[in-house]
Amino acid sequence: MVTMVTTKAGERVAERPARGLGRDGAGKRTGGNGSRGGQFPPGGGGDSQRRDETPHHYRIGMWIAVASILMLFMALTSAYVFRAAVSGWQDLQAPPLLWVSTGVIIASSFTFALARKSLRRDDGAAYRRWIGVTLLLGLAFLGCQFLAWRGLIAQGVYLASSPHSSFFYLLTALHALHLAGGIAGLSYLLLRAGRVARGGEEERAVKVRRGAAVDAVGIYWHFMDGLWVYLFALLFLWR
Amino acid sequence: MGRLLAVLLWVITIASVWLFANPRWWFPRGITEHAPDYDRQFMLTIYVVGVAFVAAQIALGVAVWHYSSKGDRAERAVYTHGNNRLEMLWTGITALIFIGVALLGQRVWARLHFYQSPAGSAQVHVVAQQFQWNFHYPGADGQFGHTEPRLIKDAELNFVGLDEQDPAAKDDQVVTTLVIPVNRPVELALRSKDVTHSIWVPETRFKQDLVPGMNINVHFTPVETGKFELACAELCGQLHFKMKSYLLVVPQDVYNEMLGSIQYLILAMFSAFTGMLMSLLMRLKLTTEHPFAFLETIFPNGAPGGVMTPEFYLSLVTMHGTMMVFFVLTTAPQGGFGNYMLPIQVGADDMAFPRLNMLSFWVTLVGLLVLISAIFVEGSTSLGTSGFVNKYLGGGGSGTIGPIGGWTGYPPLSALGKIAGPGQGAGVTIWGLSIAIFCVGSLLGALNFITTLLNMRCRGMSLMRMPLTCWSWFTTAILALLAFPVLLAAIVLLVLDRTAGTSFFIPAGEVVSDALLTHKGGSPILWQHLFWFFGHPEVYIAILPGMGVTSHLLSTFSRRPVFGYRAMVFAMFGIGLLGFFVWGHHMFISGMSPYTGMAFSVLTLSIGVPSAIKTFNWLGTVWGGKLRFTTPMLFALGFVSLFVAGGVTGLVLGQTTLDLAMHDTYFVLAHFHLVMGVAAIFGIFAGFYFWFPKMFGRMMNETWGKVHFFLSFIGVYGIFMPMHTMGVVGMPRRYSAFTEYAFLGKLSPLVLFVTVSAFFTAAAQLIFLFNFFWSLKRGERAGDNPWEATTLEWVIPSPPPFDNFGGKLPTVYRGSYEFSVPGAPDDFILQTTPDEDVPGLSHAGDGAPATREQGVSTGNGHNGHH
Known part of the structure; x- marks a missing residue:
């Protein structure tokens, strides 16, 4: 059974660079082409505004x-x-x-x-x-x-x-x-x-x-x- | 000197006024209900003090400019000891203004603090600790679990000391982002664990200290959505400057979205159990003519004397089929699990159009209610005589129970109206309207699914990294998008034929009940073409999500990557595509051109190819795995078995020749019940047991789950296997009794056996119901990832936060099924884990391939598929 910090966004995750969501992914090659998230600075800023900015x-x-x-x-x-x-x-x-x-x-x-x-x-x-x-x-x-x-x-x-x-x-x-x-x-x-x-x-x-x-x-x-x-x-x- | 000072005073005044008048350095836009009042009060105050400030500075400047001594000792200043009237005036005016401002300045404060928060407020407990905010939500039950300071263990992530023993605590959520709904009062209960903190979001115009040992309740109402920085405003230690979090104000429907998917599941469960009860009644009717008093009590019209009438039986056939196909097989996998899991599995905070999502649920619910009303309208003699029903719905009820026509509703029978006999009145029209409404709901849902999947995937989530469940929901949505409009068109034509006297499906020269109809001439076969153009893809709409979840679970519980991921995706699309070109195999004996029939037959058999690919790949996934026989795994294995059992007989029915005898017999019944009915239901059960811990935070009881599986598995084979041989003997569908024909007489032991199996299977479902409710309350608490699975839903807490990922979208580094990767410390690697974090994986560095789909970049290449 593995318990993860994962949902804990923001600072806490930064202090616990375990596996899971904590990574902001900046500078890491993901090798994939999903469209959302990740282009913003770490710390969780900006993600939820993207919906309005690129309403494709x-x-x-x-x-x-x-x-x-x-x-x-x-x-x-x-x-x-x-x-x-x-x-x-x-x-x-x-x-x-x-x-x-x-x-x-x-x-x-x-x-x-x-x-x-x-x-x-x-x-x-x-x-x-x-x-x-x-x-x-x-x-x-x-x-x-x-x-x-x-x-x-x-x-x-x-x-x-x-x-x-x-x-x-x-x-x-x-x-x-x-x-x-x-x-x-x-x-x-x-x-x-x-x-x-x-x-x-x-x-x-x-x-x-x-x-x-x-x-x-x-x-x-x-x-x-x-x-x-x-x-x-x-x-x-x-x- | 005086003039210099005066000029300086004026310059400072102008600079200060400019500073305050400049909109660049001002409040951020307010987002709470009280923010405009706050801003108005602030402006009023700033004008008053501004006027005072400017007036005083100017006056002072004028005074020092004008009255500076010229150095002439002979000059004398004005001699006076004051002016009482003037002093009274300015003291009075100042006092009035200040008191006025002071009084006005209490209004917002009083509204926030002296009134209870209105009923229906969203409740959040805020627990601050040094350099971290915890927001505690009550979960679905609306009850906060008991908390106890001695239970606080940061290392175990129990930051607020939640008491696991308390039943109310089971679904509570503790997250670090404050998520609140827009346009609804929110009540915060503020506490601190250590020192005094203060919660502050500039946009809310609100600030409140959190004092250890005190419980402070405050409330306000956000009126705009968005994401805002949340800060601590009271010195709390060395990291005070970065005790940061976020306030997320979300639309109410996003706040309720989780509830929405569960509503779909409840709707489907209700329909499934209603449909099942109907099938039990049908079996009872087929097995015995013995009167049952309770039947007459419940259905005085349908079972006079305790024996069901033929028309009652046929209305059960119609309602069972319609309910099961539309409101269970189409709704549960897509509306229920898809709505909940698709956004999470592709790393989105929500569906692309959350409002549309809610709309499609409510439309579907209306469809179900209308369908149920069809029973009552048709079943009532009094409603039948009402002018409205007679005029607009094609004649009133016939006094029996429910519409008759089968779920396929073939015209002319279904198009003629009351003249065609009992069960053909307004109920059939309402049945059609219900399906039309359902079509609209499904189309809205499909639109949302496709857009979400195309546009909302998180960083790194390439198409070929998606879980196969997502592929299956995607394919299903495309099928629904293209098939349901055709059904809608057919239903519109049918309803017009019934109510407006058109002749789309009614041929000329019809003589019904000795009356020559005036219809101008249409084609009954046209309906069959339109209906089956929808109807056959509908079969795949029902089964594909089951295929997706089965692939997902077989991989997860075999601890192996999916065997042939790409082939699985292409096979799924192949099945979906071919599914649109085979509708004619339902119509071989309908009078359609025999040449067309041959083409349809060949195309039909070709669907066997992608289906076989899937089956081989499922075997390939299980083969060589380390199987964990959990309940969801058992149901997934059951799916494979049932899919094969039901699928192979498609090779019989798909041949024009063999269809000559098999058409519309129990052989057909057995075939499609096994493959699109029971197999799909097993897929739903597999998904239910698998995702239950994620949705409700607790495990379902495994022992009862396994008992449920084995009894159901034995039961459904007991029901449907004998039906094949019944069909071979020649037993026709939709007969309300088999007593009229001698050649069916020898089948009576089988009929009884099937009925016993049906009751046995239905009883086994009670175990599931019991397990469901019991586990909801008392199931073992599930962690984030109880199954040690790899996809995104397992990196967030159970149940997930309101916006799925707690305000921060994930990044994906690998495909969905990285199990048993050689060299890795665990036998699974989460999709969010970068290679650098997996010790033992030889990291290929900058030379790593730019696109890795399934598989990880180890030194030995595409591993795991041996």
């Missing part, structure tokens, strides 16, 4: 989330392709308004790119403006989708009317639901855009965190854009 995990997490959402739509795509191959399929005419919404969402990706560019140039006002414009375009897109729905309903095309209409309502609704998440993300960016830090360390930290948040929302927003173009093509241009 927002980006990684967002890519992983995108992968899983993509799987959801891939599953539905395969169901759609499978179903369309079976008899009894009637094609639905694309509501013209969808062309408008497609244009709007593509434009929103450009405005988001402009917002990011402004942020990189440190132009806070332009950043706020472009994020705001993107947000409005996102809302406009949802509005267009809603009106397109209303138009179809006015023609008597409902969820259960035909396989194609079922898939149309389902895919557009799921996409709109996910896009609403993106709008929440944009609103968060807009709310946080006014926040100014009091110089020095803190300002740097706020900047890094904002950069990570913008990246994460950006990954999601561009994905939503691309996903819509894909769904539009699948629903009305494919076959």
Whole structure:
């Protein structure tokens, strides 16, 4: 049975250089490539702040989330392709308004790119403006989708009317639901855009965190854009 | 001279004002609730004294400038003995201001000292000693263990004199970093062992002496997270200047995180025992038609006259499967052990997204509650007539018990609604919603696992140094991430078919109960494709963590490195990858194209290759080891045996030809229960016995553990081996009675034997329950590393501190399984031990290879694998 001092961080460990955690590892070659800890001076300082200083995990997490959402739509795509191959399929005419919404969402990706560019140039006002414009375009897109729905309903095309209409309502609704998440993300960016830090360390930290948040929302927003173009093509241009 | 003095006075005044007005040298930002009040009071005071200071200095300067004598003796000063009115005025104003400031200056003090700390405060006992801070936490029970000065033994690391005999002391923690939750009052009970110390963190705006012989209680509320230096502010000896520690203010959910993983385990244990009870009821129904009065008492609808109805039996089948697959096999290894151990094993202080972590638990819990509610909604006739259920959930309950459809929920049966018979009403919709909720919870969890593993590994923890448990959780998370969205999609389609009249899975021209349905035409097989695209990876989601923990334990208790570590990792990924291309083997006879079936068959058999690699490597690990037969080791060995027993029959079922007779018989039942059910459960038990000391600080009783193992091992073989031959005879699944067919008649002795084995096995689980609760209270105290293992969870105390590593992340120098390294003094080397600290290892110096994965740098190269 071996008992170790190990958790006892800080000074005590330094006085007891036994095995275990006590080592700060500075200057020792570990031969491994784990990413966290160890670059800070001994004594335990700094480790827990690293999370805020290098928030890569927002980006990684967002890519992983995108992968899983993509799987959801891939599953539905395969169901759609499978179903369309079976008899009894009637094609639905694309509501013209969808062309408008497609244009709007593509434009929103450009405005988001402009917002990011402004942020990189440190132009806070332009950043706020472009994020705001993107947000409005996102809302406009949802509005267009809603009106397109209303138009179809006015023609008597409902969820259960035909396989194609079922898939149309389902895919557009799921996409709109996910896009609403993106709008929440944009609103968060807009709310946080006014926040100014009091110089020095803190300002740097706020900047890094904002950069990570913008990246994460950006990954999601561009994905939503691309996903819509894909769904539009699948629903009305494919076959 | 007067003018010089005046100028000097003014310069000093300006310099002093500048010094105080300069934000560079000021308080650090306050992080407590009272800090803004403190700062406001300080500013108020500084303005008042500043005005006084400046006014007095200016006045003095003006006076010496203006009234200096010119040297003319004839000059006369103003002759007066004072001005009573002026004196009263300035005395009065000064007194008013000073009294006002003095009164205002008591507010924060009074709030901190004259009020009891609010209920629900976090409690920490602080014991100072020369040049060291000890922070004593009550642990999970919220009770501080008894302490006694005579028990203090620094050499044994009992710094506060904790009484080991006291049951309340068992889970107490004594650490050297003060960790407190944010936004919650914290009450510190301050004591000193030797001389007077004083606890001080500038950011808290708080300081308090710790006086020997006195017990001082103070409280404050931190409102910001972060890590802050903690100092001693009272001269306590020669090293006073470095009596340093840290204050770590963490989010409440991090503070509760350990609790979170244990919540997952409790959820899984509840589901496991519920699922087990259901299987006992099922066995009872299959074995005898004898009426039992108690059944009618508990289930008046399901067992009228004490005999279970067929629909009751089928709802048990459905709920047993759903509960076991989702809420036990998916939840326990990943949510329970993975959440707890993954961050520790990769050297992280927490998961990447702690809040998401809590969220995924609560979502999973809601999923379970919704699933349970499905039983009651479906089982109730009164709820069934309510407008909401009728309108939105596809028809009300049928008055029997629970939804019917099996855990696979094949449409059209599951999609038609109440018209399709009993057990097809709202309960099935709710069953679907529960699975959808579960999917979301699992996805959030998977996202967190992958990010943590990719981004939060500590220094030196390369991927190929991770314990195989981490690899298995990682692979499982990837599978979950890609498989659960597909299930979610399928469930959404199914629920729409049930409630919105769509026709994704319902073909046109259905005639059900003499009614021609209006559905436009969908495909029932589509569901099977979507479901099994998820369903087959789900099998590996259940079993892979068991493989990981088995590899981990076989190495640890054989005292040998894992045989073929890399092969193990690649085999795990191979199984995961191939698992996505074999779903069709569940559908050979479904009407799918026979050519497709052949492709699926070949791919299915190829999964046997990585599975065989794993089995060979497990044998290779055990072979030539020095085996220690602890309870976790026994369960790991049991896993290997059961995995092989259940796995080999996959070669039978995976062949298109042989499936012709075996499909949906008890042979299939035996196959998947052994491999993904029982083997996975044995993996969970192995992990439970292995990590119990780490999680609760006490050992589980080994004797009872071994009894539990042997009885369970015999029991499960007794249940599932006979099922193979039942399947060969042709006994079909999901029959509520076998009385209708003559060819099944001769199986009745086997049916009885299986039922007896089931009750026997279930009884053995009571031993586990008893052992669990008994050990929680009275188990032998576990040290940091009771199993003499090598990975990171064993270098921290049991149970671990709130942030896993007490404020300091570890550094890793070697792979996970360095056992019996030639030349080393012990037969294991911790991952955190540098080569320099292992006497006997020939240290290769600067020429050491830059990347050592598994293995240590000894003169004879990659050792340990002979």
